[in-house]
Amino acid sequence: MMKRVLILISLILQFCFLHAGIVVLNGLTHSYKVENGKVYKGKISIENTGSNPQNVKIFLQDFTYNANGTTSYTNLHTNNRTNGDWIKLNTNLVTLKGKEKSEILYEITVPDKAVDPGSYWSVVIVEPVEDIKPSDKKAGVNITSVIRYAIQVITDYDSEKAKPDLKFEGVKVEKQDQNQLVKIAIANQGNLYCRPTASIEIYNRKTGEKIGNFSSLPMGLLPQTSKSFDIDISKVPPGPYKAVIITTDEDENAFALNVELEVKND
Incomplete structure (x- = not known):
């Protein structure tokens, strides 16, 4: 049985290789x-x-x-x-x-x-x-x-x-592939292409203690377009938090937004 499985895997790999694009x-x-x-x-x-x-x-x-x-x-x-x-x-x-x-x-x-x-x-x-x-x-x-x-x-x-003009369009927390993500919708309402990065500083809503600072990957953003900048916050325990979201482009132009987040178990 093992031999047949190995032969089958080999044939599949050869098929994929021959039909690579x-x-x-x-x-x-x-x-x-x-x-x-x-x-x-x-x-x-x-x-x-x-x-x-x-x-x-x-x-x-x-x-x-x-x-x-x-x-x-x-x-x-x-x-x-x-x-x-x-x-x-x-x-x-x-x-x-x-x-x-x-x-x-x-x-x-x-x-x-x-x-x-x-x-x-x-x-x-x-x-x-x-x-x-x-x-x-x-x-x-x-x-x-x-x-x-x-x-x-x-x-x-x-x-x-010319210059980019970055605006926050929305913020939400979602579970995706077992990870908790903050999904930050950012629009470029300016007239110049840029590659911004989004980061989030999270604080305990009751004590004000800083929980952590998390960042997205930089992504290109054309004029009059928007993208979702996803930040993994899986290390943050469930609970209510205050947060500061900051987006910075490659010329170090920065935009900030204060939000409240609710990280849930499910």
């Missing part, structure tokens, strides 16, 4: 400080980790997200701060052999005329194209799901005259 090698966020009339060049490095040839299509879309978990990919010009018209891809389709690497090149041509200071962005979608094969077992076709990547291309124009 496209991966992006040089990051999912590409940022530039730009000036009027200048051209900037970039590249997206990809690899086919599988053994079979793979077609990949490449195209531009607009992109936004919200703290409630929704993410929207839409046609260009949906976002009034899109830079999709500034970006030219060198190709819209590539074919990679098994284990082959390739580079997708792009140019960003900033308009000659002045635009409003701040961040402009779009995403380059890298999407493997899977063959749709007729099914021998049942009517219709089998469609294989694929993982596609969205690479943000962010251009900051005249950024010295």
Whole structure:
């Protein structure tokens, strides 16, 4: 029985390896400080980790997200701060052999005329194209799901005259995967991309004793978007607390909020 199990595991691993897909090698966020009339060049490095040839299509879309978990990919010009018209891809389709690497090149041509200071962005979608094969077992076709990547291309124009404007939209405590999390919804109502971090100082509501200081990971926040910054407070015993929430961006601009929290057993 053990031998059969090992053989089965081996076959599953081989199947997964043979059907591995496209991966992006040089990051999912590409940022530039730009000036009027200048051209900037970039590249997206990809690899086919599988053994079979793979077609990949490449195209531009607009992109936004919200703290409630929704993410929207839409046609260009949906976002009034899109830079999709500034970006030219060198190709819209590539074919990679098994284990082959390739580079997708792009140019960003900033308009000659002045635009409003701040961040402009779009995403380059890298999407493997899977063959749709007729099914021998049942009517219709089998469609294989694929993982596609969205690479943000962010251009900051005249950024010295722009700034993020961070606002707290909501705070709640939730249990998730056996962990107690403080979920802090933060919106960027300004016009400049930033990477803030949220932290929380927790105090006993009755005695004022400081229980601890906990922080989130930094996350990118585009203008007119919001995200949930999750902080693990599993070490805090159940009970009522006072807390100070502070969010700080990379330029050390800080915003604070006093709240009351209730950490429950369930």
